[in-house]
Amino acid sequence: MTILRNVRLFPRTADAEAVDVEIEDGRxxxxxxxxxxxxxxxxxxxxxxxxxPTHDVTxxxxxxxxxxxxxxxxxxxxxxxxxxxxxxxxxRPHTADGTLHGFIMNDRENWRGGERSVRDQxxxxxxxxxxxxxxxxxxxxxxxxxxxxxxxxxxxxxxxxHADVLDSQIVAFPQAGIVTERGVRDLLDAALSEGADxxxxxxxxxxxxxxxxxxxxxxxxxxxxxxxxxIHLHERGSAGVFTVEEIAHRTKTLGLQGQxxxxxxxxxxxxxxxxxxxxxxxxxxxxxxxxxxxxQNGVLPQAGLRRHxxxxxxxxxxxxxxxxxxxxGDLLRRTWQLAFTNGFRRDEDIEACLDIASRGGAQVMAxxxxxxxxxxxxxxxxxGIGAPADFMLLDADTVTSAIMDCPADRDVYKTGxxxxxxxxxxxxxx
Numbered sequence: 351m352t353i354l355r356n357v358r359l360f361p362r363t364a365d366a367e368a369v370d371v372e373i374e375d376g377r378x379x380x381x382x383x384x385x386x387x388x389x390x391x392x393x394x395x396x397x398x399x400x401x402x403p404t405h406d407v408t409x410x411x412x413x414x415x416x417x418x419x420x421x422x423x424x425x426x427x428x429x430x431x432x433x434x435x436x437x438x439x440x441x442r443p444h445t446a447d448g449t450l451h452g453f454i455m456n457d458r459e460n461w462r463g464g465e466r467s468v469r470d471q472x473x474x475x476x477x478x479x480x481x482x483x484x485x486x487x488x489x490x491x492x493x494x495x496x497x498x499x500x501x502x503x504x505x506x507x508x509x510x511x512h513a514d515v516l517d518s519q520i521v522a523f524p525q526a527g528i529v530t531e532r533g534v535r536d537l538l539d540a541a542l543s544e545g546a547d548x549x550x551x552x553x554x555x556x557x558x559x560x561x562x563x564x565x566x567x568x569x570x571x572x573x574x575x576x577x578x579x580x581i582h583l584h585e586r587g588s589a590g591v592f593t594v595e596e597i598a599h600r601t602k603t604l605g606l607q608g609q610x611x612x613x614x615x616x617x618x619x620x621x622x623x624x625x626x627x628x629x630x631x632x633x634x635x636x637x638x639x640x641x642x643x644x645x646q647n648g649v650l651p652q653a654g655l656r657r658h659x660x661x662x663x664x665x666x667x668x669x670x671x672x673x674x675x676x677x678x679g680d681l682l683r684r685t686w687q688l689a690f691t692n693g694f695r696r697d698e699d700i701e702a703c704l705d706i707a708s709r710g711g712a713q714v715m716a717x718x719x720x721x722x723x724x725x726x727x728x729x730x731x732x733x734g735i736g737a738p739a740d741f742m743l744l745d746a747d748t749v750t751s752a753i754m755d756c757p758a759d760r761d762v763y764k765t766g767x768x769x770x771x772x773x774x775x776x777x778x779x780x
């Protein structure tokens with residue numbers, strides 16, 4: 351058993367009282383009023399000044415001094431593109447022409463010129479995400495006539511390198527379309543046979559110009575392999591509404607409730623309120639989840655999604671890649687961006703953004719719907735007794751101040767085990 355002393359559990363006020371936490375078999379076992387750490391305990395770990403938390407042994411238990419820091423749930427990047435990031439590489443000026451097709455082709459023309467292999471670069475990004483507080487990743491990997499399965503295999507192997515400290519899923523993603531690219535259906539089929547967890551899609555109407563054929567392939571492969579679906583949907587206005595309706599119909603017909611995600615879902619930010627409400631009801635009926643990357647022009651109706659119990663997760667999309675110079679792997683900073691792009695000021699709204707970044711992503715990956723339980727009471731995906739002890743410790747007065755300040759020094763725990771501290775993975779982790 352591990353005892354974590356003197357931490358402030360999801361503090362909503364600066365005077366929130368500290369608690370002691372017991373962790374058993376990788377799960378939260380109890381929360382009690384904080385007690386002073388016995389002075390007779392024998393130190394067996396580094397001090398905070400040495401770059402890590404203080405660990406003691408008391409009566410055979412591993413005792414960690416939380417030093418009054420805030421305990422927040424770990425986060426998740428549930429819309430990543432680990433195969434295209436360029437974090438840590440020499441800066442490359444942006445050269446895409448600003449169109450969706452232009453972005454796709456610019457990446458295709460340049461991705462082989464990176465300074466690391468796909469696997470090594472994905473490992474670099476994964477380490478940054480974990481060190482920021484992330485313990486789960488769902489990554490799309492490009493599959494097309496140019497790269498075949500090369501990028502998929504690199505990301506799959508990098509995620510496997512971190513399997514002991516990270517929950518992960520991989521999406522076989524037809525970035526350049528299905529109908530417009532020869533052989534992509536067979537490549538997607540092969541990726542699903544070789545470890546992909548979900549099959550992806552991209553703007554069936556506006557990019558591939560044949561929504562029926564596109565969705566026939568996506569849902570046909572999902573049914574064949576018993577896998578989930580995660581479709582990029584940048585389509586706005588009535589085009590987006592049409593595609594959402596088609597996805598919802600196929601989801602219900604095939605009994606895939608809980609196994610389908612729509613990423614971006616810009617139809618929910620580009621239609622009249624009455625139409626948005628109808629679409630949200632349709633998504634809820636079909637059991638479809640959503641992910642957002644907190645764009646400035648694609649704000650999703652968080653209140654309505656909560657009211658209809660639709661799972662919503664946060665991702666960072668690309669990170670300093672051929673699409674954009676933005677993104678650094680810091681999920682807490684992306685949580686700040688989610689609050690900022692929504693124009694939130696009130697603490698409860700900003701705290702809801704952390705909820706999306708933490709258990710929202712876990713629900714998306716599990717295919718579960720929110721039950722309306724407070725995060726601190728959620729025994730499956732939150733900080734309730736019995737939930738996995740996936741959390742981070744950092745210096746912050748409140749949850750909101752943690753998001754606003756994004757303190758760099760964070761201790762990250764997966765099932766009660768320290769996996770990152772001071773911005774780096776601990777010894778023994780990749």
